[in-house]
Amino acid sequence: MLLAAVVVVVAAAVVITTRGGNSHPPTVASKETSPGLVRKETAPSPAATETSPPLATVRGVIGSEKKAFFEDPKVIEAFADEGMRVEVDPAGSRQIATSIDLKRYDFAFPSSAPAADRIQRQSKVSAKYTPFSSPMAIATFLPIAKLLDRAGVVKKAGSGKKPGVRTFDFARYLDLVARGVQWDQLDKNTAYRVRKNILVSTTDPRSSNSAAMYLAVASYVANGHAIVQGTAAEENVLPTVSQLFLGQGYTDNTSEGPFEEYLSVGMGPTPLVWIYEAQFLEAVARGRTKPGMVLMYPSPTVLSKHTLVPLNADGDRVGRLLSTDPELQRLAAEHGFRSGDAARFAKVAADHDVPVPPDLIDVVDTPSYDTLERLLGKVAKSYR
Structure with missing residues (x-):
C-alpha cells in the first residue's frame, strides 16, 4: 500500500531589510x-x-x-x-x-x-x-562643553546636579571660526589642547541633508539673522559658510558616518558633531553612549522634517x-x-535622562530650495 504524500506548508517570512538589490516581486x-x-x-x-x-x-x-x-x-x-x-x-x-x-x-x-x-x-x-521630525543638534563631550562655556559659546539652562539643556551660540561660534581660533588657544584649556581649528564636524554638503541644514543655519546667522534671499546675499555669506566645510577635510556622505565615529572613537577626532537629535536619543536608549557624552542645541537651530x-x-x-x-x-x-x-x-527623553527642550522656540526656516541648491553648488565648487 502506497504511503500518502507529505504536504509541506511553507509560511511566509517577515522581515524588513536594508539591501542594495533592485528586484521586485511578481x-x-x-x-x-x-x-x-x-x-x-x-x-x-x-x-x-x-x-x-x-x-x-x-x-x-x-x-x-x-x-x-x-x-x-x-x-x-x-x-x-x-x-x-x-x-x-x-x-x-x-x-x-x-x-x-x-x-x-x-x-x-x-x-x-x-x-x-x-x-x-x-x-x-x-x-x-x-x-515625524527632528531638530538638528550637536553631540559633544562634557569637557568640551565646559571649555566652550568658558569661551561664551555654550550655555546650560538650570543649575545644580541635574543636567539642563545646553545651547550652542552659533553667532559666537562663527566669530571664533572667522578669527581662526584653535582649541589650544582657548583660555584655561587643559582638557583638549589640540592645535587645530574649532569646527563642528558635518557630513558632505554635496550629498547629505544634515550638512545642508548646517549651511541653512550658518547662512542665516552670517546674513545678519535673516534668511538668505537673492544673489547679493548668497555671495555675501559664501566665504563664511565655505570655510565651515573646507576646514574639515574628509566628510561622510551620510549622517551615520560622523556619529558612529563620535560613538566609537571619542573626542580626539570629533569633539563636536552635527547630528539629528533623534540619533543621540536612540543611541542612549540602546546603551551605545558613554559617560560624558552630552547633547547641545544650536541657537538658532533648524527643524528637519x-x-x-x-x-x-x-x-x-x-x-x-x-x-x-x-x-x-x-x-x-x-x-x-x-x-x-x-x-x-x-x-522617552525623561526615561533616558536626556535633557531636551520641550518646545522648540529658536528655530529658523531654511532658504528656498533653489537658494539652498545654489549655495550648496557654490560650496561644492570651493572643494575643487
Whole structure:
C-alpha cells in the first residue's frame, strides 16, 4: 500500500531589510488604487495558505538616520500586521533627491522638506507625508562643553546636579571660526589642547541633508539673522559658510558616518558633531553612549522634517501608516523622533535622562530650495 504524500506548508517570512538589490516581486493588479498612484501586490504563491497570506513587498529609499527604525523588529511586526514587508536602502537625502534612480522604489523618505519638494516635482507627485521630525543638534563631550562655556559659546539652562539643556551660540561660534581660533588657544584649556581649528564636524554638503541644514543655519546667522534671499546675499555669506566645510577635510556622505565615529572613537577626532537629535536619543536608549557624552542645541537651530514621498499606492500606504498608526508613532518616539504627540516624546527623553527642550522656540526656516541648491553648488565648487 502506497504511503500518502507529505504536504509541506511553507509560511511566509517577515522581515524588513536594508539591501542594495533592485528586484521586485511578481505583482498583480489591485482594485484599490489612489488617484495618480498605481498599487502593486505580491502575487499569491502556490505554497501560500489561506491562514498565511503572502506579504506585499514595498521598497523605499530613506535617509540613513532612519535605518535603525525600519530595522526594529517591532516596526517589522507592525508593518507585517498590515500585510507588508518593507525593504529600505539608506542614502544621503540630497543623493535621494538628485542622483538616485527612484524608479526602483515605491517611496522616497529623505530627511528634509526641500529634498522632498524636489522629488515631488521630478516625479510629478502631489502627495507627501511628514510623520515625524527632528531638530538638528550637536553631540559633544562634557569637557568640551565646559571649555566652550568658558569661551561664551555654550550655555546650560538650570543649575545644580541635574543636567539642563545646553545651547550652542552659533553667532559666537562663527566669530571664533572667522578669527581662526584653535582649541589650544582657548583660555584655561587643559582638557583638549589640540592645535587645530574649532569646527563642528558635518557630513558632505554635496550629498547629505544634515550638512545642508548646517549651511541653512550658518547662512542665516552670517546674513545678519535673516534668511538668505537673492544673489547679493548668497555671495555675501559664501566665504563664511565655505570655510565651515573646507576646514574639515574628509566628510561622510551620510549622517551615520560622523556619529558612529563620535560613538566609537571619542573626542580626539570629533569633539563636536552635527547630528539629528533623534540619533543621540536612540543611541542612549540602546546603551551605545558613554559617560560624558552630552547633547547641545544650536541657537538658532533648524527643524528637519522627515518627509515621505509616495511613488505609487503601496508607498502611499506606508506614508499613511507611519503618520496615523498609534504603534508606529509610539515606536518612532522610542527612536527619538518627534511626532504630533509631544508628551510621548518627552517621556522617552525623561526615561533616558536626556535633557531636551520641550518646545522648540529658536528655530529658523531654511532658504528656498533653489537658494539652498545654489549655495550648496557654490560650496561644492570651493572643494575643487
